Amino acid sequence: MSKDSVKSNSVNSADYIKGLPFDYIETYSLQRGEEYTALIQTLEPERNSLKVRKEKRNNLSENEEIRLIGLNALLGVTQYLIDDTGRFHFSSQRTNTFICGNEEISLLKNILLTKTTNFNNWMCAPIYRDAIVFYKSSGEIVSVLNICLSCEAMAIDSCNRVVADSSTYEMLRKFFKEIGHPVESSIRQR
DSSP states (O other), rough: OOOOGGOOOEEEHHHHTHHHHHSSSEEEEOOOOOHHHHHHHHHHHHHHHHHHHHHHHHHOOOOHHHHHHHHHHHSOOOOOOOOOSSOOOOEEEEEEEEEETSSSHHHHHHHHTTHHHHHHHSSSSSOOOEEEEETTTTTTTTEEEEEETTTTTEEEEEEEEEEEHHHHHHHHHHHHHHHHHOOOOOOOOO
16 A cells, blocks of 8 residues: 555544443553663664665565564554554553543643644654553454654544544643543643
């Protein structure tokens, strides 16, 4: 599939949360921490070495080709909490579970219902380190909201974005901190 044939859709955060029938949520943290950073710093040189060998000599073994494909999938693209095969990101950690009717759910809904009047469109690639999974009572996933607080970006997946007011991200940062979710304290320098 060519890059041009992938269509990206967007919905504002108020419409997203209003149209979402769910019974409970789980919050997740991913792509952060010393262990994750150390692992990535170990994998990058391996990926680069295999990539250079493939480009210059094209002499990778079948196992090395498979390894390069895996490393490219892990390091070469934007990562989401749940991949296309339905697997949770290897670095993900569930931090909380809240049932509908809970005070935290009401607060989260109010944050996402914030009217979008001031929208920032940073030119950086988002790194989704925070996520919220919306579930039915049966355990079926209704939706996943991947959040990059640094870039002020949210996405359901690679083709579906959620647009929110710039103030929404500061409220989400505060929400995550208040529920004990690990969030970097630095705010983007403007």
